[in-house]
Amino acid sequence: MTIIPTTQVDQDSFSRFHQSGPVKRGLPPEAYTDSAFWQSEKENLFPNNWMLVGFAHEMSRPGDALPVTVGDTPVVLVRNKDNSIKAFHNVCRHRCLKLVDKPINVGRILKCPYHAWAYGLDGQLRTTPYFAGKDPKAAPAGFNPEEHGLKEVSCEVYHDWIFVNVNDNAQPFAEFMAPLVKHIQGMDFDKVKLVGVVDLGIVNCNWKFLMENFIEPYHVQFVHSSTTDQPLTDHYTIVDGHCQGSAIDLDESAEGGDGSGDTLAVSSRYLTLFPTFVFGRYIPDQMGVHLNIPLGPDKTLQRRAIYMTDGTELDSESAEKLKQLWIDVHKEDHEMCERLQEGRKSSVASDGGLLSPHWENSVRNFQELVVSSLTEFSGSKEKQEASVA
Numbered sequence: 001m002t003i004i005p006t007t008q009v010d011q012d013s014f015s016r017f018h019q020s021g022p023v024k025r026g027l028p029p030e031a032y033t034d035s036a037f038w039q040s041e042k043e044n045l046f047p048n049n050w051m052l053v054g055f056a057h058e059m060s061r062p063g064d065a066l067p068v069t070v071g072d073t074p075v076v077l078v079r080n081k082d083n084s085i086k087a088f089h090n091v092c093r094h095r096c097l098k099l100v101d102k103p104i105n106v107g108r109i110l111k112c113p114y115h116a117w118a119y120g121l122d123g124q125l126r127t128t129p130y131f132a133g134k135d136p137k138a139a140p141a142g143f144n145p146e147e148h149g150l151k152e153v154s155c156e157v158y159h160d161w162i163f164v165n166v167n168d169n170a171q172p173f174a175e176f177m178a179p180l181v182k183h184i185q186g187m188d189f190d191k192v193k194l195v196g197v198v199d200l201g202i203v204n205c206n207w208k209f210l211m212e213n214f215i216e217p218y219h220v221q222f223v224h225s226s227t228t229d230q231p232l233t234d235h236y237t238i239v240d241g242h243c244q245g246s247a248i249d250l251d252e253s254a255e256g257g258d259g260s261g262d263t264l265a266v267s268s269r270y271l272t273l274f275p276t277f278v279f280g281r282y283i284p285d286q287m288g289v290h291l292n293i294p295l296g297p298d299k300t301l302q303r304r305a306i307y308m309t310d311g312t313e314l315d316s317e318s319a320e321k322l323k324q325l326w327i328d329v330h331k332e333d334h335e336m337c338e339r340l341q342e343g344r345k346s347s348v349a350s351d352g353g354l355l356s357p358h359w360e361n362s363v364r365n366f367q368e369l370v371v372s373s374l375t376e377f378s379g380s381k382e383k384q385e386a387s388v389a
């Protein structure tokens with residue numbers, strides 16, 4: 001049986017990962033450091049899943065175009081006249097130039113800067129000046145512009161969050177969102193107000209460490225002792241299909257329980273949807289979403305959108321205070337994640353480390369999804385190649 005779709009990865013490491021027993025091993029270090037493993041994720045994991053790539057409020061006007069990447073694949077998000085958001089491969093159909101290289105409002109036309117081919121916001125190819133010769137409007141014989149529009153990418157918007165599925169192989173979007181919807185029942189999205197987006201920059205670690213760190217509650221009381229007040233033993237983990245996380249239920253009347261003070265001491269839901277969507281709900285009045293963009297085996301770009309959920313608009317001083325609190329919390333996490341990455345350079349890490357059967361069962365489930373996501377698609381690719389041969 002193929003355990004993992006890359007020959008460069010030490011198969012012994014994966015057999016340790018698969019060992020049965022009450023205390024499980026984590027993923028082997030190659031999963032976080034190896035370029036072949038990263039390549040496999042780019043080919044098999046990111047394109048075949050729903051990936052959060054942007055916030056809709058950051059492209060609010062028709063004509064707004066936002067370039068994003070999924071693995072290495074350039075994608076452009078475009079706000080249309082009917083207010084819908086479409087996604088396209090960010091590549092001109094003439095000579096395959098990357099079409100949009102920075103956030104911009106393109107008006108009504110996406111024009112390639114190289115030879116001025118122009119596309120509508122719906123992706124249709126409109127003009128190809130001088131393509132056939134000296135006549136600016138003539139088309140070469142047999143050339144049908146309708147066949148050469150921008151290649152569309154599956155795109156769905158849920159509230160403020162824009163997801164794409166590059167290879168169109170993911171589960172239906174409603175199915176993808178279902179566990180989140182279930183765990184946040186009762187939240188009134190009409191009352192949600194954006195506080196702001198915090199740019200957290202590039203974190204020097206693999207994207208999976210950021211996910212795993214968010215998923216487990218074990219570290220919270222140790223790492224965030226000055227920024228949160230959430231006793232470990234009040235937490236419980238959530239393992240629900242492709243939704244992993246944890247939660248804590250506290251006495252709502254406890255002092256400091258409004259989530260907008262200097263520390264967090266509130267009932268919370270920490271939820272992820274595989275692979276990269278991160279959602280935090282801080283009852284009664286706050287939520288946050290992390291945008292994690294994997295850039296390489298040891299580099300991940302992270303941003304956080306902060307929202308109030310009770311209809312209040314924070315004044316600028318309160319908003320800044322809240323942003324700063326979250327920057328502080330993220331920095332505490334980033335330091336740990338970067339040290340997890342550093343630790344993978346040691347031969348000691350070859351056994352994958354150990355996972356708490358109680359607090360890190362959710363992490364384990366996430367890691368199993370990583371492995372199955374790679375084997376599943378690599379398996380189907382092998383089958384395709386075999387049938388072509």
Ligand code: FES
Pocket residue numbers: 092093094095096097112113114115116117
């Ligand atoms: S590459 Fe875009 S018009 Fe030539």
Ligand SMILES: [Fe+2]
Pocket residue numbers: 213214219220223224333
């Ligand atoms: Fe944390």
